[in-house]
Amino acid sequence: MPFETDQFDTVVSTLATCTFPDPAQALKEMQRVCKPGGSILLFEHGKSRWPVLGKLQDKRAKKNAEIVGCYGNRLPLQLVQDSGMHIQSARSSYGDFLVEIVGQPGNE
Template sequence: MLEIGSGTGINFSFYKDVSVTAIEPNPFLRKTSYERAAAAKTPIHVMEGNAEQLPFSEQSFDTVIGTLVLCTIPNPVEAIREISRVCKPTGTILLFEHVRHENSLLGKLQDFLTPIWKRACDGCHLNRDTIHLLKQEDIEIIEINKHVGNIFITVEARKKQM
């Protein structure tokens, strides 16, 4: 299993009976990830890396997970391509993201706030249309669940079978 943008490793306590490789580009967050990985009940290998250039061979992982990460990645399209590349054809892509709201007024508010928010929150874009980005990169959406007024989504997806 690969976790992209592990941040502080907050997810590590949820992993059971699986080997995890976690990448995190931010050295400050990665430091805490190392500590949480050491305390985890499953093997977790934390390493420096970014999702736009994954240092793994094609079809290396059964599952790729991202939690509130595609909003911050500078080039989310390239990250999605890399996720697809390293995920096995029968693998699963699991994401938890915040997205641009479907309501035009709320979406415009997110558009307005994003430049300020990006500076304050490590490059985070409030208004990314993650579902559109996934679909344009031939990712098959299996299930989407919306949360907290449709601002947050969970996505189960996989590479489209050719």
């Protein structure tokens, strides 16, 4: 992102990790531009833990991405954890299909 490091008090992203070509890099960039102690607010959708829906999401992921640019079977909470972001809270609904995450930049 073309912003200085530690630029923003709050970074917000909604329904976007499914569209990033490199979600790990995008999450690291969110942390880079967020001030220490700032908040990163994410509202995402991802692969459901409900077997029927999860299997459908896996089956349709590539075609869905070709049509609308969205990989609906990604695991947003896992992506955030892997990015090194400090998770203050996370809440999921609809079998993990929707996930709300409040985080802070990690210490990388």
